[in-house]
Amino acid sequence: MMIIENPQVYQTLVTAGARMALENSGIQRQTGNLINSIEVEVIQEDEDNTAYRLSFNDYGLYLDEGVDGASPEGRGKTAGGAQGLQFRFSGRFKMIGDPSGRLDWGARVNIYKLGIKPRPWIYNAITNIVDSMTIAIENDLAPEIETLIVEAVKANTGKITFEI
Numbered sequence: 001m002m003i004i005e006n007p008q009v010y011q012t013l014v015t016a017g018a019r020m021a022l023e024n025s026g027i028q029r030q031t032g033n034l035i036n037s038i039e040v041e042v043i044q045e046d047e048d049n050t051a052y053r054l055s056f057n058d059y060g061l062y063l064d065e066g067v068d069g070a071s072p073e074g075r076g077k078t079a080g081g082a083q084g085l086q087f088r089f090s091g092r093f094k095m096i097g098d099p100s101g102r103l104d105w106g107a108r109v110n111i112y113k114l115g116i117k118p119r120p121w122i123y124n125a126i127t128n129i130v131d132s133m134t135i136a137i138e139n140d141l142a143p144e145i146e147t148l149i150v151e152a153v154k155a156n157t158g159k160i161t162f163e164i
Contacts, residue, residue: 010133014040017128018054025121027063034060040129054125062087066118067111074114083122089115 018038029035037057044051066078068088078086089112103111
């Protein structure tokens with residue numbers, strides 16, 4: 001007899017763990033778009049392996065890694081996150097406005113010139129996913145394993161005796 005767990009059962013749990021990592025990162029929430037974009041989905045499921053994909057809005061990666069600014073004093077801030085990627089404003093393009101209207105002109109100028117300081121959260125999200133999944137699977141498997149052992153013993157002997 002084999003124990004088979006359903007990976008979709010854990011999707012909500014691990015998505016919540018990833019969102020908690022973002023909440024604990026110190027990144028201020030304006031609209032909630034980034035936290036609401038975080039999803040963990042099953043992309044591969046077979047007898048031996050299950051693979052999950054963590055996805056979120058692109059700017060979550062920029063917040064994780066940081067972005068070098070266009071001015072010299074805004075350089076050297078990137079590659080602070082889980083991926084070790086470097087992003088920068090090239091300075092070749094004119095800074096565009098904020099279509100949502102949430103950032104005033106001064107804030108946009110500072111971000112463009114000085115960049116964005118890295119606020120790593122993705123590594124913690126992955127750690128939360130692994131930890132919460134491990135605990136959940138262990139908790140779910142223990143009763144099933146116990147039942148299988150009892151059934152196997154009963155099937156093989158019919159009765160259990162102990163000798164001292």
